[in-house]
Amino acid sequence: MEHELLGTIKLASDIKKLNNDQLRRLCAELRDEIIDKVSETGGHLASNLGAVELTVALHYVFDSPNEPIIWDVGHQCYAHKILTGRNIAGIRTENGLSGFPKSAESEHDLFVAGHASTSISAALGIAEAKKINGDENSVIAVVGDGACSGGMIYEALNNAGRSGTNLVVVLNDNEMSISPNVGAMAKYLAKIRSKEGYFRFKDNIEHTLLKIPAIGKGIFAVLRSIKTFFKDMFYSSNTFEHFGFTYLGPADGHDIEMLIRTLRRAQSIKRPVLVHINTIKGKGYAPAEEKPSKFHGVAPFYKENGQLKKESEYSFSSAFGKTLCKLAEKDDKICAITAAMTDGTGLREFSEKYPSRFFDVGIAEEHAMTFAAGLAAGGMKPVFAVYSTFLQRAYDQVLHDASIEPKHVVIGIDRAGIVGGDGETHQGTFDVPILTSIPGITVYSPSDYNELEKDFEKAFSAEGVQAIRYPRGKEKIVPENFVKNYGDFDYFENKIDCLIVTYGRLFSEAVFASEETGASVLKIGKIFPVEHELIEIAKKYNFVFFFEESVEFGSIAEHFGSMLFESGFEGKYIKRCVSGFVSHMDAEKALKLHGLDRESMINAVKEALK
Amino acid sequence: MEHELLGTIKLASDIKKLNNDQLRRLCAELRDEIIDKVSETGGHLASNLGAVELTVALHYVFDSPNEPIIWDVGHQCYAHKILTGRNIAGIRTENGLSGFPKSAESEHDLFVAGHASTSISAALGIAEAKKINGDENSVIAVVGDGACSGGMIYEALNNAGRSGTNLVVVLNDNEMSISPNVGAMAKYLAKIRSKEGYFRFKDNIEHTLLKIPAIGKGIFAVLRSIKTFFKDMFYSSNTFEHFGFTYLGPADGHDIEMLIRTLRRAQSIKRPVLVHINTIKGKGYAPAEEKPSKFHGVAPFYKENGQLKKESEYSFSSAFGKTLCKLAEKDDKICAITAAMTDGTGLREFSEKYPSRFFDVGIAEEHAMTFAAGLAAGGMKPVFAVYSTFLQRAYDQVLHDASIEPKHVVIGIDRAGIVGGDGETHQGTFDVPILTSIPGITVYSPSDYNELEKDFEKAFSAEGVQAIRYPRGKEKIVPENFVKNYGDFDYFENKIDCLIVTYGRLFSEAVFASEETGASVLKIGKIFPVEHELIEIAKKYNFVFFFEESVEFGSIAEHFGSMLFESGFEGKYIKRCVSGFVSHMDAEKALKLHGLDRESMINAVKEALK
DSSP: OOOTTGGGOOSGGGGGGOOHHHHHHHHHHHHHHHHHHHHHHOEEOHHHHHTHHHHHHHHHHSOTTTSOEEESTTTTOHHHHHHTTOOOTTTTSTTSOOSSOOTTTOTTOOSOOOSTTOHHHHHHHHHHHHHHTTOOOOEEEEEESGGGGSHHHHHHHHHHTTSOSOEEEEEEEOSOOSSOOOSHHHHHHHHHHHSTTHHHHHHHHHHHHHTOOOOOSHHHHHHHHTHHHHHHHHHTOSHHHHTTOEEEEEEETTOHHHHHHHHHHHHHHOSOEEEEEEOOTTTTOHHHHHOTTTTTEEOOBOTTTOOBSSOOOOOHHHHHHHHHHHHHHHOTTEEEEESSOTTTTTOHHHHHHOGGGEEEOOSOHHHHHHHHHHHHHTTOEEEEEEEHHHHGGGHHIIIIITTTTTOOOEEEEESOBOOOTTGGGGOBOSHHHHHHTSTTOEEEOOSSHHHHHHHHHHHHTSOSOEEEEOOSSOOOOOOTTOOOOOSSEEEEOOSSSEEEEEETTHHHHHHHHHHHHOOEEEEESEEESOOHHHHHHHHTOSEEEEEEEEESTTOHHHHHHHHHHHTTOOSEEEEEEEOSOOOSSOHHHHHHHTTOSHHHHHHHHHHHHO | OOOTTGGGOOSGGGGGGOOHHHHHHHHHHHHHHHHHHHHHHOEEOHHHHHTHHHHHHHHHHSOTTTSOEEESTTTTOHHHHHHTTOOOTTTTSTTSOOSSOOTTTOTTOOSOOOSTTOHHHHHHHHHHHHHHTTOOOOEEEEEESGGGGSHHHHHHHHHHTTSOSOEEEEEEEOSOOSSOOOSHHHHHHHHHHHSTTHHHHHHHHHHHHHTOOOOOSHHHHHHHHTHHHHHHHHHTOSHHHHTTOEEEEEEETTOHHHHHHHHHHHHHHOSOEEEEEEOOTTTTOHHHHHOTTTTTEEOOBOTTTOOBSSOOOOOHHHHHHHHHHHHHHHOTTEEEEESSOTTTTTOHHHHHHOGGGEEEOOSOHHHHHHHHHHHHHTTOEEEEEEEHHHHGGGHHIIIIITTTTTOOOEEEEESOBOOOTTGGGGOBOSHHHHHHTSTTOEEEOOSSHHHHHHHHHHHHTSOSOEEEEOOSSOOOOOOTTOOOOOSSEEEEOOSSSOEEEEETTHHHHHHHHHHHHOOEEEEESEEESOOHHHHHHHTTOSEEEEEEEEESTTOHHHHHHHHHHHTTOOSEEEEEEEOSOOOSSOHHHHHHHTTOSHHHHHHHHHHHHO
């Protein structure tokens, strides 16, 4: 497809000059461009295709960045990136754009997003700032129905509805969340979604009710007496109206003219408005419309047929899922909880085999954790499977609900450590500091699938909060002479006065560094609490290195080092952790950049011994 | 008042033998007991008095602990404690009961509470466990309207309504939260609250609608055509019904017979039910009914007139409020945000002087933090004033929304360190590890009011996330010869080869220990990042102590020690932090218990130098 219009859009405001036919043509070109580029690099496809008309309409009606658009989660910002002068070729790779809104890229990205349900809070803050400063421009938050299972949305709606700001919340309702929505809100949305022309109909009814005559007897008397009550209930019958918003919708999210009309009305109302639109995930690309879940976050694929260029491989997530099914077969107390990540966390098989013991709670990590603690209080053995980055949401629930009075809850922490293309908002580099701050927690980190299974066995037969963290992707190769005993640690003595301490997938790197340099290796499996036995081993060396996929402050490397020094160690201790936020790039590259690959280890050892 | 009935209640089930007159008498005795004991120790009064009839009715109808009652926040559990055989004399003191539900005290406290909005999640977990195990007993969650501003409530409702469990949620609606509710939900509740007999009325209307004849012309034709629609909207007109609950109420929460009838109905329905009751905060004690906010959490008072035995004193919270008003007078960009703690955080005066720049968002810390980041993105200078323990709720928001793309947000962390009578759920001993794990954050901790003011001045003229942590209560006395310069640190050299490093209110303790032992003192003001200058000072000593009101792992003491050792320090480094969860007791006693008072410091120094 020729991108004859797309080439002419240099500024977001250039859209405003187009007529309706041109706008429709522009949408087609945008879709083509998105499919083309995402097929090469992978990325979020279905949600982006569904938001094309909305994005065009938003830029047509509103004046970004004076009227900023805040994208919730950011799974639908590709068209926005293109329309604001950015090239999405190579998106999510080291030299390409971020897959999420990023203010460093453009003034049109006022607020970062990557975790769900934050957009209304952020947009309300910006809108209140505008109100204080007498700026009448609108602020727009675009939120998907999936994010509506997150509590922050309600906290924000509760404050926004009566704020008197020019806030426009667009609810992009595509019946989408990463796993299908299961909660009441999803059903509720489905219900109002199905009432086409709801707000027009409402006008009619109001009109009619106002004309009910005072007949004054029989059934009509009753009706008259409840007229006001009816009207009142009618007007507060929509949850968003309860929250004080003016509700517009539902509108067809692929009808550009209707969208423009509706958004213009929203812009003109000058108070908080919720615009409810219906869109189709994957719109305009048959394979994605058919399998929207597969094309939510997708690896590179062949454009012609939607087939993945490389089929997905067995991974730590798969190993977790398999392990859990195996354990659940023998123990009918084992339950699994996910926050809208059934596939991502490897729980699909479990969910099908043990539906009564499987709970997808929606994007609601806080609830998930406390719910898990409740299941444990009720005698079950729950595992909450969650990406490291999303566990950040549930810190207080791990502490307050599961640890003060210890509950036997297992946390399966997927995507721990460096994650790759998703960048800063998705790194699993903070779970170690936050978990180890909480008294009583045990943390494991397996380096291969076998060890993962052993760790879950240990965790389910222990007490209190047991966390097991494992990386995205596959286990790594380890030479045959490094045979692990799968205890709480493995110690491989070598010939020089130098010890490398590490855990998880970095063990493989350490092993190669050991072969090259002659350094010994101490691989920890139970990484916290740090056992004194490990310190005793390390004390035998004059050079001790600790390599870890975690930020430094609060890392195991720091805890280990503290204990080592306080025990009288007088040698050289060098810890190497992840520094700062890690931007989007291939995970292997990021590991290298942070000095966590084998070459860096080798160089570090050689340098120290010089 | 003679407690003739109270004396006969040994087991919760003993209530079931009483008749209605006796139940009313029991309620009066419970009130008398609560007023009597809380007047001596202080504690939560108004909310407890409001929940007396509810508690009696719950134990009358349900079979605790087989039908467990989960109290949200736990501000209303005193009558429950008494009825389950516990003596509340000395509550919240070292040798008395906890002021919150605590499973170590009784099998009737199945789940800890202290932070708001967790009860439905926990109760749902227990209810799902019962369902899996074929146990038909109910599980009851009692939640106040104040907690309904917290997002977890919605996350839980979203999952609970259609769970098919025997979950009974009692919404104890007393128009109470620690500060008055300001959000849409509060207004919505006020609206349904005012519709007495709502559910009876609803039955009538349904009946009437079903009888509308098919007249088939004019206005009646319209009415007929919309009959189903009307009915549908009617039935989904209540937010709780949207969530899939059967709604019962509102019922008078002080009418014991009505409560018993309503709860029995809830118990019999065998699916998720929401029972909405109206209660009066402080019910039965005139001073508390008149000033419920004053008697929410109250210090010891004279029973006769409700006067405090000791008027509240100027504190770090007051100093924060005063400082902020002073700074806001000169800088009209400064805004303040609280999560339902206007008085607790010292923001009352600010809220009255600068209403357009003041935001009470309800019990919604996640939203509060992201909202603050939004205000900053809009050019304002927000401070989020929050208790350390509640900041735990917003870890991900500090990281994801305020730090990945740094926003200039100031966090005023009140109740940092050890807090006293509220115990485990309210300690401020985790903010240091979680904040210092996040790249780019600056943390201050003033030791007196003057320093607090300087720190806020610095924070508002800096960039990125700036956190200032200060303790509950008053500044401590420091001898005149220890004159602080209010820079980022103060160094007081003394005569022996021993250095005490500390910050915040422990500085006073350190100073007295210094006078007694001759140890030098390094008081840090900007506690993070740890500056190398400080390490250089410490390196001059062979004995370095670090005393800190934080858990150990992730503490400044740990970060400082790591840097010290890695810089080549070969002396003895001893850090003393808070170990584990701290139970309820006077803060000074807790400090002593954890080795953080002056005597412990003196002994530690003397011991080391022996």
